[in-house]
Amino acid sequence: MSAAGEFVDATLQRESSWERAEADRSRLGGTLAFYGASVGAVRGTVRDAGRRYPALDHDDITALSSELWALPVFERRLAAVVLLQTHVRMLxxxxxxxxxxxxxxxxxxxxxxxxxxxxxxxxxxxxxxxxxxxxxxxxxxxxxxxxxxxxxxxxxxxxxx
Known part of the structure; x- marks a missing residue:
């Protein structure tokens, strides 16, 4: 995994709580795993990754979105969505x-x-x-x-x- 991908994943796990994970699993359903990080934490993590890795170009952004999406974890996939939202003009x-x-x-x-x-x-x-x-x-x-x-x-x- 890239340094940016590791940063995002580790940060999301640090921002998690099992209580939120259970609540989200009950509310959203599906078969994805949940870390239990809030939407705000996901958005903040993507913002911080952008600050930490400011030289990400189109190929880096799309590759990172795929890295984050690769594991069936809701917050990682939401981070991929937020990353694409943030860089939609590059797409x-x-x-x-x-x-x-x-x-x-x-x-x-x-x-x-x-x-x-x-x-x-x-x-x-x-x-x-x-x-x-x-x-x-x-x-x-x-x-x-x-x-x-x-x-x-x-x-x-x-x-x-």
């Missing part, structure tokens, strides 16, 4: 493939919704033709996919409100 249409994988594995609307609304929607909106047309084809394909997460993401990313 490219080709990153929709990585995001599609995340959406297929997300399991929870608490991960699908911010990916769709705060990452996919602004990413696609910022694209220009012909790349925008290709991205719209991807969203149309997602809308027809058997995956509930992809269909939900396509609907949310395409809505204007």
């Amino acid at each position: 490219r249409a080709s990153d929709l493939t990585r995001i599609e994988g995340f959406l297929r594995q997300a399991q929870l609307s608490a991960l699908v919704d911010p990916l769709a609304i705060d990452v996919v929607r602004p990413l696609v909106t910022a694209l220009t033709e012909p790349t925008r047309g290709r991205a719209d084809v991807v969203l149309d394909r997602w809308a027809q996919d058997p995956s509930d997460g992809l269909r939900r993401a396509a609907r949310l990313a395409s809505s204007t409100g």
Whole structure:
């Protein structure tokens, strides 16, 4: 794991509590593990990682998001979402493939919704033709996919409100 990935994971574990982990597991359900770190702690950890590792470029950001997503732990996956939200202007249409994988594995609307609304929607909106047309084809394909997460993401990313 990268130094940035280790920093994020270790910090999230330090910010955790078993009580919150149990409450989140009961509230959100699914099969993901939970550290029990608050949403604020996740956001703060990603912010601190950005300060600690300021030279992260597009490839570093996307690789780090994949590292964080790799383990089925809610807070790590939420940190990946926050990382992408924070750097959405760096993202490219080709990153929709990585995001599609995340959406297929997300399991929870608490991960699908911010990916769709705060990452996919602004990413696609910022694209220009012909790349925008290709991205719209991807969203149309997602809308027809058997995956509930992809269909939900396509609907949310395409809505204007």
